[in-house]
Amino acid sequence: MKRLVISALLMAVATCAFGTPTAMPRYHFENFTTANGLPHNHVFTLLVDKERVWAGTENGLAVYENHAWKTYGTADGLAHRAVLSLALDKRTGVVWAGTMGGLSRVSAGRIDSFTQLNSGLSNDVVYGVSVEGENVWVATAAGGCRFNTRTGQWTLYNERNTPMAEIWTYGVSATAGKVYYAVWGSGVLEYDQKTGRWDKYDDPDGENEIVLFKDQGLIHEIVTSVSYVDGILWAATYFGDSRYDGRTWHNFLTKDSGLPSNFTNFIKGVDANRAWFCTDRGLAYFDGVNWAVYRNSPLDGKPEMTERGPDGKVTYVDVTSAPAHNYVLGIDFQGNDIWVATAKGLSHGIHQP
Amino acid sequence: MSRSAQVGISTAIAALCAVLLMAILSKSTVVRAALSEPSVQSKGNVAGFASPLEVLLSPDGGRLYVLCQESDSVKVLNTRSFAVIKSIAVGHLPRGFSFSHTGDRLYVTNSWDDSLSVIDTHTLAVVANWPVGAEPSSVVADNSGKRLYVANRISNDIAVLNAETGDEEARLLAGRGSSYLTANPDGSRIYATHVYPNPPARRSGLDNRMPPESEITVIDAAKAKVIERIPLHRIAGVFHIAFSSDGRLGVAAQLHPKNLVPLAHVEHGWAFEDTLTLFGADIGTPIEVPLDEMERYASRPFGVAIAPDKSRIYISHGGSEIVTVVDVAKLMHFIHAHAGPFVQDLSASANFVIARIPVGRNPYGVALTRDGRRLFVANRLDDTVSVIDTRLNREVSKIKLDSPAKVSPLRHGEQTFYTSKYSFQGQFGCANCHIDSTFDGVQWDLEPDGFGRDIVDNRLLEDIRDTEPYKWNGGNPDIPTECGPRTEKYFWRSQTYDNLTLADLSLYIRSIPQRPNRWRLAHRQFTDSQDRGRVIFSRTTDKFGTAIPEQNRCPYCHSGAKGTNQKSFDVGTRKATDNGALLDTPQLTNIALTAPYLHDGSARTLEEIWTVYNAADKHGRTNDLSKDELNDLIEYLRTR
Numbered sequence: 001m002k003r004l005v006i007s008a009l010l011m012a013v014a015t016c017a018f019g020t021p022t023a024m025p026r027y028h029f030e031n032f033t034t035a036n037g038l039p040h041n042h043v044f045t046l047l048v049d050k051e052r053v054w055a056g057t058e059n060g061l062a063v064y065e066n067h068a069w070k071t072y073g074t075a076d077g078l079a080h081r082a083v084l085s086l087a088l089d090k091r092t093g094v095v096w097a098g099t100m101g102g103l104s105r106v107s108a109g110r111i112d113s114f115t116q117l118n119s120g121l122s123n124d125v126v127y128g129v130s131v132e133g134e135n136v137w138v139a140t141a142a143g144g145c146r147f148n149t150r151t152g153q154w155t156l157y158n159e160r161n162t163p164m165a166e167i168w169t170y171g172v173s174a175t176a177g178k179v180y181y182a183v184w185g186s187g188v189l190e191y192d193q194k195t196g197r198w199d200k201y202d203d204p205d206g207e208n209e210i211v212l213f214k215d216q217g218l219i220h221e222i223v224t225s226v227s228y229v230d231g232i233l234w235a236a237t238y239f240g241d242s243r244y245d246g247r248t249w250h251n252f253l254t255k256d257s258g259l260p261s262n263f264t265n266f267i268k269g270v271d272a273n274r275a276w277f278c279t280d281r282g283l284a285y286f287d288g289v290n291w292a293v294y295r296n297s298p299l300d301g302k303p304e305m306t307e308r309g310p311d312g313k314v315t316y317v318d319v320t321s322a323p324a325h326n327y328v329l330g331i332d333f334q335g336n337d338i339w340v341a342t343a344k345g346l347s348h349g350i351h352q353p
Numbered sequence: 354m355s356r357s358a359q360v361g362i363s364t365a366i367a368a369l370c371a372v373l374l375m376a377i378l379s380k381s382t383v384v385r386a387a388l389s390e391p392s393v394q395s396k397g398n399v400a401g402f403a404s405p406l407e408v409l410l411s412p413d414g415g416r417l418y419v420l421c422q423e424s425d426s427v428k429v430l431n432t433r434s435f436a437v438i439k440s441i442a443v444g445h446l447p448r449g450f451s452f453s454h455t456g457d458r459l460y461v462t463n464s465w466d467d468s469l470s471v472i473d474t475h476t477l478a479v480v481a482n483w484p485v486g487a488e489p490s491s492v493v494a495d496n497s498g499k500r501l502y503v504a505n506r507i508s509n510d511i512a513v514l515n516a517e518t519g520d521e522e523a524r525l526l527a528g529r530g531s532s533y534l535t536a537n538p539d540g541s542r543i544y545a546t547h548v549y550p551n552p553p554a555r556r557s558g559l560d561n562r563m564p565p566e567s568e569i570t571v572i573d574a575a576k577a578k579v580i581e582r583i584p585l586h587r588i589a590g591v592f593h594i595a596f597s598s599d600g601r602l603g604v605a606a607q608l609h610p611k612n613l614v615p616l617a618h619v620e621h622g623w624a625f626e627d628t629l630t631l632f633g634a635d636i637g638t639p640i641e642v643p644l645d646e647m648e649r650y651a652s653r654p655f656g657v658a659i660a661p662d663k664s665r666i667y668i669s670h671g672g673s674e675i676v677t678v679v680d681v682a683k684l685m686h687f688i689h690a691h692a693g694p695f696v697q698d699l700s701a702s703a704n705f706v707i708a709r710i711p712v713g714r715n716p717y718g719v720a721l722t723r724d725g726r727r728l729f730v731a732n733r734l735d736d737t738v739s740v741i742d743t744r745l746n747r748e749v750s751k752i753k754l755d756s757p758a759k760v761s762p763l764r765h766g767e768q769t770f771y772t773s774k775y776s777f778q779g780q781f782g783c784a785n786c787h788i789d790s791t792f793d794g795v796q797w798d799l800e801p802d803g804f805g806r807d808i809v810d811n812r813l814l815e816d817i818r819d820t821e822p823y824k825w826n827g828g829n830p831d832i833p834t835e836c837g838p839r840t841e842k843y844f845w846r847s848q849t850y851d852n853l854t855l856a857d858l859s860l861y862i863r864s865i866p867q868r869p870n871r872w873r874l875a876h877r878q879f880t881d882s883q884d885r886g887r888v889i890f891s892r893t894t895d896k897f898g899t900a901i902p903e904q905n906r907c908p909y910c911h912s913g914a915k916g917t918n919q920k921s922f923d924v925g926t927r928k929a930t931d932n933g934a935l936l937d938t939p940q941l942t943n944i945a946l947t948a949p950y951l952h953d954g955s956a957r958t959l960e961e962i963w964t965v966y967n968a969a970d971k972h973g974r975t976n977d978l979s980k981d982e983l984n985d986l987i988e989y990l991r992t993r
Contacts, residue, residue, distance in 0.1 A: 091522065092525050092526065092578065105526070108581055116964070117965055118957055118961050120980070120987070150508065151872070152945075154984050155882070158981070
């Protein structure tokens, strides 16, 4: 009996450390294109607000509700037809849309737009937007901004008042404690809300396309997206991805993870251990131990799902659908379902039990 | 009891009954409210005047609550005797009030000190005073007792408060100048209006010639989220909303300025239309209906009430000093029998307006008894409350509140400012364009300069004393000239003021104070950004070290406490439709509130003054500034 118990314990430990992957989420993907209501197939970003799904496309801001699409364009007051980023103010229901021509506020059908000419916005190309309390944080092609919705004050962050070597900010993730900026060519910027101080995280290898020491720091200077959740920073670059817990870094590359590509457009943390990676070669999910990739096979174009365990073994899962395109630009969650923005369509991943 | 005694008592009772009957049947009886305590000392602009703004009946109908603006108080009256039970001191310049869902509390918004007074309706004592947003103007409680909604006029939003603690949960985006809130009968929705038009969503070839657009903001009370915005096209200035008891008919009182045509058309009724927007299940698509009629205008509709049986709509008119009575059945028949729009048709209202009841000066809030038989009307500028018998459609009593024995010149001036009786056919008054003595956010074509020429943005009246000359071209040397002959000829097109009235009106206008500046810190302190902006405002050299010519420095023209040297300059903003390039230097008083900017309103924001309209650096040297620095300059200007 004693031997049996010991064997069982050993098996349990082995399973935790090296075992077969736990069941990774499976989805049936329903895809939307211009053929079924999207204003454009190039979907830069998306946002789920309960039953409503917003899609930022190259030709307007579309909202899917009650099985129908409605599109807002410049005639409705949208700053520009190309919508690059979206954020929801959960307290008010206001949707903020970063476009190639300014920042738009969408509230119950009314759209007010802020541009570099009519407001304190630093630049009209708005790559990222994030809402924290009464502040809207913005990432633009000329630095970051904070718009206080109560006072109307704009505060600009650039090379003059932050350690930002480049001012091409690509993404922002704001919380009550910390705000992180993804800076294209200048690493990650961190703003401490309590102290009002900025800090900077760079690739220890500088601009060299090498990694001398694994997990030494941020994987690359060209940071495209940040996601700060549960005290963990997830950072995406065009040369791999990083996770930072405040003390140590962990990096993800195709060679030592389940990433389908090091070229990551967007990253979204679910919690401290789980994250989604939107790459140019498919959508990847990491549950802290195992990886799953959802895409169309690079070989034959057929829907494909792979799972990778901690031992590096990749298994193929029988699937009949995949995201609309492998060039993935964004993701958001609707209960157990996912919605995926791609370069050629929008996908609804319906969770399969 | 002896027979003679019985006869005596019977005679006395009969005599008393006769007196009462005469009182009831008399056209109008002034009842002096008996104060049960000393009157509250006024802290407002006009000393000693109660200035009743809104009225509210207690749920049991036994008390009439009167919001008295200038005396910073709420007076509680017995609805039978009209005796004042208590006068409750609240914050400065209260503007709106409403009960909690149980009626145990009365909430009062104090518009000038940004607070909310909470009154226990059992003890009639203020039990809490909560800080709220900028210029709170109206409050309404939800039916669950969890939340309060407060409309903030300056921040253009609606604050969602915890009803127990006053803690703010969220700010909901409302229309510009968010001011009046109403819950529908089942409390599921909150409806909000606003007094200044929303900024145009986009530019057009007309630039500053966009018709004003407003909205009714609809809030889901359970979710505390905005779920709909009912568009009000060509409307600038929306006031109270009322619902029928079944919730199927909503009515909003509003102004419909006709600012895209020259004011030469006053003779044709083309200055303002006074209208209602009808909405709700009875209506379907919202529809606008006029209240004016040929040669008889119903200027500045403000308060609205609908009879419990949905037979009548009552609307107070602050300018015409009347209450309009609309027959709902006739109204419905008219709008269903005729294809709209009706708003240009001055004959339309004859189909559904059944009475125009004269009341006191500047009538504002209205309250209808639960049986619908009496309508109370707050007459702000003669310190009375009219009591209207709705079966007779006439005023049967007038409750007199605190008021000095003699109307002061200042008060007379204010009465003159708010009445519409001086203009041709009583179409409009000063307060049409200067809502609550401020501005209207609208651009006008004033024909003295020629039709289609010299389009001008309306300027703020706050603290304009000693900023003469007036008009954008500096053509009027003083207020009596601005408000006397010029107004008579070009605006009113009618008999105008005698000398004393003009003097009093000028006195009032010169006395309009500046609203508290919400961007300015205490003790003349500045935030870092404001301080950097102040330095930029005062600089004498540009960023390249080149001296800025004296006349091109900000403080040269915008000098002194009010930010004007009272001279005219060409700042490079002349349009093809402008007759001249020289423009009067406007004062900077509360400039953060007065968008759009420049003489013709072509700059939608402060930023656009310099990012769009200062290419040649004639409006100050600014093109060397970085975006950060321009933002700092604007942060400083907001403190003026």
